[in-house]
Amino acid sequence: MTTDKAGRVHSRGDARAHVAAAHAGKGRGPLTRIALYSLRHPWQAAAAIGATIIASVLQLLIPRLLGHAVDQAQGILDAGADGAEQALFWSAMTLLGVSVARGFFTLVQNYYSESVGHHVGYELRLAFYDKVQRLSYSYHDKVHTGDLITVGLLDLDGLRMFFATGLVRVVLLSVLIGVGAYMLLTTDIVLALLALSFVPFVAWRSSVAQLTLRATWLTLQQKLSALSRVMEENLGGIRVVRAFSGADFELAKFDHASKEALALAHERVHVRVRNTSFMTFSFFFAMGLVLWAGGNKVIAGEMSVGTLASFLTFMTILQMPVRQLGLMVNSFARASTCGDRFYAFLDQPLAISDAPGAPELKVTEGTLRFEDVRFSYEGATHPTLDGVSFEARAGQTIGIVGAPGSGKSTLAHLIPRFYDVSGGRITIDGQDVSKVSLQSLRRAVAVVQQDSFLFTTTIENNIAYGDPWAKETKIEKAAESAQLHNYIMGLPAGYDTVVGERGVSLSGGQRQRLSIARSLVLRPAVMVFDDSTAAIDAGTEHRIRSAIRRYASDRVTLVISHRLSSLLHADTILFLEGGQIVEQGSHEELLAQGGRYRALYDLQTRPTEDIEIGSAAQ
Amino acid sequence: MRAIEEDDRDVASFPGQRPPRASVGSHRIEEEIFGKAYDPKTVRRIWAFVRPYRLKIYLSVAAVLVFTATQLAIPLIIGRAIDSGMTQGGNSTNLLWAVATFAVVVVINYAASWIQESQVGQVAENVLFDMRRAMFAQLQRVSLSFMDKTEVGRLMSRLQGDVNSMQEFLETSVISVGDMVLLVGIVVVLLTLDFRLGLLTLSTMPILFIVRIFWLPPAKRAFWAAHETNSITAGAMAEGINGVRTVQNLDRQRVNFDLFDDKAYNNLLTQLTGSRFAQVMVPIVDSLTGIAMAIVVVVGGSLVLNGGLEIGVIVAFLFYIQRFFDPIRSLTMQYSIMQRAMTSGRRITEVLDIPASINDKPDAIALTRDMDGSVEFRDVVFGYSADRPVLKNVSFKVNPGETVALVGPTGSGKTSAMSLVHRFYEVQSGAVLVGGHDVRDVTQQSLGEQVAMVLQEPFLFTGSVFDNIRYNKASATREDVIAAAKAVGAHDFITRLPGGYDGMLEQRGSNLSLGQRQLLSFARALVADAKILVLDEATANIDSYTERQIQKALLTLLEGRTGMVIAHRLATIRGADRIIVLQNGELIETGNHDQLMEKGGLYAKLYNMNYASFDDIPDELVAQANARAAST
Known part of the structure; x- marks a missing residue:
């Protein structure tokens, strides 16, 4: 897909410019930042604001014109004046013209303020997505995916809407209320004060109500997500629930969570109703006062019926914007908190990025070296890796084994720079991995992870994930090597079967095989199996290994595994303990040494102490 | 000849070209909205939920009618006030009456x-929660074969999305009754005030109707497209977050950014189209209002001139005109809401109608603790579909206190046999007896209390360690829980967790290792203290250190209970009192380890292959062993 419906050929420059602009203004308040960002569309913003002013002035003219027309009618009645009909006609035409013009300018106002919002939303989304992809593992380790999604959806929305619901509304409401009040006050000050008496009440009530509603909304969202969690876990763990006959218990849990949410939902209805009813009432109350006082003025001959009518019409026009004051206050509050979170995310420093002018990694011999590598996780008291050194040449397979927490996976994650070493260095053909460009490094190193993520797309696209230009034959070959081809061919849609969240679900072993195929497509210089065959049976694993070995002659292979049978054919096996290599050698050598490796081997192949389960029962 | 040279990852013939095999997120969302707006069957089902609150509904409909009447009356009163003596030197008593x-x-x-708003709002919320609860309760009863086939995400969207669009419908439907009344009321009032002027003014109304009729279908499509592309973009974003490690691992950031840009940009375009459709109605309505007002001024004015009309009527007319078009606008919107609600309603009833295939018999008895604890399979035939039996005439008995290991290659029916003890599924023929009672004759609740189950994949709930171990055994004290944790050897690592037993498990225990989660699920089964334990041993590779701990815990767990274990580990198998070997749904061998070894059948062949676990043995070797066993 190179062009979209509008025929626009995508240029990367455009999107990249939006991303860069979103990062500007660090250190400024979120409202200033989003306001300035919205003004990156100066023509649309100007059209929106200009039209707002014109439309609100026109809107204010309508009661005047109506009042005028009523007076004319009255005049006709009183005097039967000549030419009255013509005057009426012109009055009507002006009214019509103003109405049409107001409609047009309201259209311009609404459309362009929404348009600015949509553009801002689009651009912020790009910036958000880009940032997600750039932040390193250490950031994603700390942050809940659910929280990130909230930032990208809800917080971004709060910012996007700020121009239309906040800024434009400020203009709209100040013109309507300000100019309107001025016009009334200069006509008849007493009546005007009566007519405007509802304004402070409604403005105050509506602001309080909106802020309360927002606060309860946020709590309600929390309660509802607690409720969803109860449901989701119940459905996901339905077998456990059934096994323990826990249905009643689960329903009680559901009711508990549900009751809390329902109470809050009722509370919200209550807040809303109390305030809308009160606002309507105070409005009509003021109208009653105007009617009474104005009526008396008419009777006393101090005012025309038309002026009274225009006062009343004006009040109906004013009612809406005054109620909207609350929405405006809310929009500011929302944009401010959403903006705090969103920009805090966007301003996250990148722990791992290219050094300026970093050269490409040039793989020649394909030699991987660890030189006294040290690593500690943020906030950890003990180092995870404490001076690890080894060398691996192309064609070699290095096995890594050790207890959980000995630093095996960490070691794997340091090579493609998912984390940076705290001390020492890792080189590929003499080039420090932290000095070369990330892109070239990650293309040279493939890590087959323990838990691989399946994307919602076809199996073929999933295998080609790292190389979406790959030819079909290459994909099939990778699947064959990973012992997945036969399974795929057995599926009704074959390679076109959609997997992932919305597709066919694969078993743990199948997922791991797919993940292996994914890496095989890439033909990397360094390939790391990070305990990625745990869910694959030993026989299949064996077949995968022999299939891969044919291509492994120009590649370093690192195999991390609990299962010693996976490591038997490694050229060298490293035994890690407490972040250090404590034993090193081939399988035979390590067995002969009779150390920790030997003990582990004995434990796995044949349990030395038989646990007599049955005897305990008797 | 470095591998990198044949890298074709950047082969794009011109800038902006997208790779052929790449996408982010999914391309469509499954939802239909253009269904029927009225479906009597669905409405009847929805009404069943509203019925308990019908008094409140009647009350609020009455309130809506009163409310609408007052809305209609207010301009009339103003008009009357003006006419009854509001001229210079007029009667202020009349004015007083009017204001009163x-x-x-x-x-x-x-x-x-x-009354209207609070009643409707509360009823809508109540109905919403009732519906959700009914669905949730139904899902607790439906057969596991349904749950096996259905994704949790899909069910969740019914429990949430569909229920929410029902709420929208309920809230707006009472209001639309008011709109309808208001519309009729305005027409009647205008015609009564002055028939000719009323008719003229109302002549603008059909124009709006006609415009709306032409506008609605494309507008709805545009709104829907905006909504759909928005969901798609959000989905792609969520995928980018969830899969970020893989994305970085495989260096897909650039490609994904461009693909995401495509989606987001497409969403921008559809949003703008949607805005255009929404806003184009504004000048149309305003112009029609202007025309109506002009008519009133010109025609009304000349009527006044002829003495055929009072000025107050003109004022009243002008008031009505300003609220004239609101009900038409909201009524046409209501149509789409109804369409959506019918679709949602249908999907909700689908969930409610899933048959609960396993029910207690009316005269089901409660299985008590003093039953003997035996398990017996009598000629059991079972399959997930009628024509493909998974278990074929399987018979065996597990005596009270005995531990039996079920062994066999993948697909031999071990897991199904285990599920039948708990009556997760119904046998096709034959019977499963627990404590001498057919499982179909006892209540499911009591069966669950006497048969504890440990699944292969340990499942933990959000909550504290304590809550997870106790689960639904409300009578278990803190001491019981700690004792159980100690017995299975989980106490040490639990006390090291932040918060100890009261420490909250992150994301269902993702901060624990698989082995530790396994131990917690053992502790949970121990607290449940059932007479029979059914256990599916984990196949996943757990590190050898934890593995030993688990073996010991298993021993504790089986103490004094009847045990049925789907065994993968040789240590477990050899320790069992009896081994039952299943293959292709048939029981082919039974006996203890020594007996079976002596017999030299499939078990002996497999055992002699020296694999650490039966599941590690490749299929073809099993086939060979089988052939050899058959020939002896």
Whole structure:
């Protein structure tokens, strides 16, 4: 897909410019930042604001014109004046013209303020997505995916809407209320004060109500997500629930969570109703006062019926914007908190990025070296890796084994720079991995992870994930090597079967095989199996290994595994303990040494102490 | 000849080209909205949920009618006030009366709007929660074969999305009754005030109707497209977050950014189209309002001139005109809401109608703790579909206190046999007996209390360690829980967790290792203290250190209980009192380890292959062993 419906050929420059602009203004308040960002569309913003002013002035003219027309009618009645009909006609035409013009300018106002919002939303989304992809593992380790999604959806929305619901509304409401009040006050000050008496009440009530509603909304969202969690876990763990006959218990849990949410939902209805009813009432109350006082003025001959009518019409026009004051206050509050979170995310420093002018990694011999590598996780008291050194040449397979927490996976994650070493260095053909460009490094190193993520797309696209230009034959070959081809061919849609969240679900072993195929497509210089065959049976694993070995002659292979049978054919096996290599050698050598490796081997192949389960029962 | 040279990852013939095999997120969302707007069957089902609150509904409909009446009355009263003596030197008593009437009407208006909105809002919320609970409760009873086939995400969207669009419908439907009444009311009032002027003014109304009829279908498509592309973009974003490690691992950031840009940009375009459709109605309505007002001024004015009309009527007309088009606008919107609600309603009833295939018999007895604890399979035939039996005439008995290991290659029916003890599924023929009772004759609740189960994949709930171990055994004390944790050897690592037993598990225990989660699920089974334990041993590779701990815990767990274990580990198998070897749904061998070894059948062949676990043995070797066993 190179062009979209509008025929626009995508240029990367455009999107990249939006991303860069979103990062500007660090250190400024979120409202200033989003306001300035919205003004990156100066023509649309100007059209929106200009039209707002014109439309609100026109809107204010309508009661005047109506009042005028009523007076004319009255005049006709009183005097039967000549030419009255013509005057009426012109009055009507002006009214019509103003109405049409107001409609047009309201259209311009609404459309362009929404348009600015949509553009801002689009651009912020790009910036958000880009940032997600750039932040390193250490950031994603700390942050809940659910929280990130909230930032990208809800917080971004709060910012996007700020121009239309906040800024434009400020203009709209100040013109309507300000100019309107001025016009009334200069006509008849007493009546005007009566007519405007509802304004402070409604403005105050509506602001309080909106802020309360927002606060309860946020709590309600929390309660509802607690409720969803109860449901989701119940459905996901339905077998456990059934096994323990826990249905009643689960329903009680559901009711508990549900009751809390329902109470809050009722509370919200209550807040809303109390305030809308009160606002309507105070409005009509003021109208009653105007009617009474104005009526008396008419009777006393101090005012025309038309002026009274225009006062009343004006009040109906004013009612809406005054109620909207609350929405405006809310929009500011929302944009401010959403903006705090969103920009805090966007301003996250990148722990791992290219050094300026970093050269490409040039793989020649394909030699991987660890030189006294040290690593500690943020906030950890003990180092995870404490001076690890080894060398691996192309064609070699290095096995890594050790207890959980000995630093095996960490070691794997340091090579493609998912984390940076705290001390020492890792080189590929003499080039420090932290000095070369990330892109070239990650293309040279493939890590087959323990838990691989399946994307919602076809199996073929999933295998080609790292190389979406790959030819079909290459994909099939990778699947064959990973012992997945036969399974795929057995599926009704074959390679076109959609997997992932919305597709066919694969078993743990199948997922791991797919993940292996994914890496095989890439033909990397360094390939790391990070305990990625745990869910694959030993026989299949064996077949995968022999299939891969044919291509492994120009590649370093690192195999991390609990299962010693996976490591038997490694050229060298490293035994890690407490972040250090404590034993090193081939399988035979390590067995002969009779150390920790030997003990582990004995434990796995044949349990030395038989646990007599049955005897305990008797 | 470095591998990198044949890298074709950047082969794009011109800038902006997208790779052929790449996408982010999914391309469509499964939802249909253009269904029927009225479906009597669905409405009847929805009504069943509303019925308990019908008094409140009647009350709020009454309130809506009163509210609408007062809305209609207010301009009339103003008009009347002007006409009855509001001229220079006029009668102020009449004015007083008019203002007093106005005040009364306003108070009624206030009360009616309060009643209407609060009642409708609360009923809508109540119905929403009731529906959700009914679905959730139903899902607790439906057969596991349904749950096996259905994704949790899909069910969740019914429990949430569909229920929410029902709420929208309920809230707006009472209001649309008011809109309808208001519309009729305005027409009647205008025609009564002055028939000719009323008719003329109303002539603008059909124009709006016609415009809306032409506008609605494309507008709805545009709104839907905006909504759909928005969901798609959000989905792609969520995928980018969830899969970020893989994305970085495989260096897909650049490609993904461009693909995401495509989606987001497409969403921008559809949003703008949607805005255009929404806003184009504004000048149309305003122009029609202008025309109507002009008519009133010109025609009304000349009527006044002829003495055929009072000025107050003109003022009243001008008031009505300003609220004239609102009900038409909201009524046409209501149509789409109804369409959506019918679709949602249908999906909700689908969930409610899933048959609960396993029910207690009316005369089911409760299985008590003093039953003997035996398990017996009598000629059991079972399959997930009628024509493909998974278990074929399987018979065996596990004596009270005995531990039996079920062994066999993948697909031999071990897991199905285990599920039948708990009556997760119904046998096709034959019977499963627990404590001498057919499982179909006892209550499921009591069966669950006497048969504890440990699944292969340990499942933990959000909550504290304590809550997870105790689960639904409310009678278990803190001491019981700690004792159980100690017995399975989980106490040490639990006390090291932040918060100890009261420490909250992150994301269902993702901060624990698989082995530790396994131990917690053992502790949970121990606290449940059932007479029979059914256990599916984990196949996943757990590190050898934890593995030993688990073996010991298993021993504790089986103490004094009847045990049925789907065994993968040789240590477990050899320790069992008896081994049952299943293959292709048939029981082919039974006996203890020594007996089976002596017999030299499939078990002996497999055992002699020296694999650490039966599941590690490749299929073809099993086939060979089988052939050899058959020939002996």
